[in-house]
Amino acid sequence: MKKYLAAALALTATPAFAHHPLNGLPMETFSHGLLSGVGHPILGFDHLFFIVAVGILASFTASRLTAPLAYILTMLAGCVFVSLGFQMPLTEGLIVLSLLTLGGILASGRMTGQTATLALFAAFGFVHGAAFGGTIAGQEGGAAATVFTGYLIGLAAIQYAIAIGAGWLARTLFGATDATATNARLIGAGIAGVGAFLALEIVEGPIVAALTGAV
Template identity: 35%
Template sequence: MHLRKALYAIALFLSPAVAFAHAGHDHSGLMSGVAHPITGLDHLLAMLAVGLWAAQQSGTARWAVPVTFVATMLLGGVLGFSGVEIPLMETGIAGSVLAFGLLVAVAARLPMAVALGLTALFALTHGVAHGLELPDLASPWGYAAGFVAATAALHGLGYLVARYLPRAAAPLVRIAGGASAITGAWLLAG
């Protein structure tokens, strides 16, 4: 019952993004920021996979992985707002879909430093991409608040699904990771 309520709350929170994703409606940037991680397949899959992977971890890693992602993504967003570009950014984003998908598919538990370093590296590419795509006339801070909130919600959704799925359906999480990894490989090839 708690899972259903959480999923409804997340869906309600994210639903306005679709209606206001078009230019001209939102000069605060908030709704454009919310829409960006949700409407891009690469961002959407990576964000959900981070939540799924965090749920497969134990101890501190359960919260440290998504918090590291969000914090580093915000730093990348600020760099993007400043016009900083990083080499192979799109490759890094597609690679994150592949990597996080594989990590979920095999339920990997890496040493904390490796897990957080990998998470931060990929989060930086997502953040710079978000920052570089700041809509005209939008407030950078409103936009950042939107993509941070949407990312955290997607991480939370992935986490809740993995943690509260009935034990008999648990292999579905690994299958979802495999599907994400395949999509990431397809994105890298394209």
């Protein structure tokens, strides 16, 4: 069991996390961009866990179908922002913070107000979008407009579907109809745990380097 858990965590913790459904091949067509946009949030477990948290928290609000759009819209904005050549510092650390924050809220069993919840979705959405934008901006020569359009559509469609699906499953399959539900809190604890593990991955290198240098 420990062996399988370690393997799962190692896969989960691959820093931002190098995931690409085309196996690194260049994106040249609209369908390439669409496939890449659909694949990134699924293959990137940091993004996947976050959007699951968004969907479950959204399902506890009065706007369960529209609340995830606060994330989707700023995610697209962040993607465009970075693809235009702007820089987003500390992206990996902020993604970890997003997992710790939403996972912690779920685990606590206490919802924030709807305005605060939407603000968190929007703020962290920009960060996740910046990570997605960094992927496509890293292509040699950049991506064509048709590729980028497909990429954005794929990102938005799959993440909205995951968010709505996660909220629906939480309510119907796990009986989590409000924030106090035990199953919702357990899911939140798991998401926060992933964030904590990724945080350790980030700080591990500098700590080891510092200790090695001290010796």
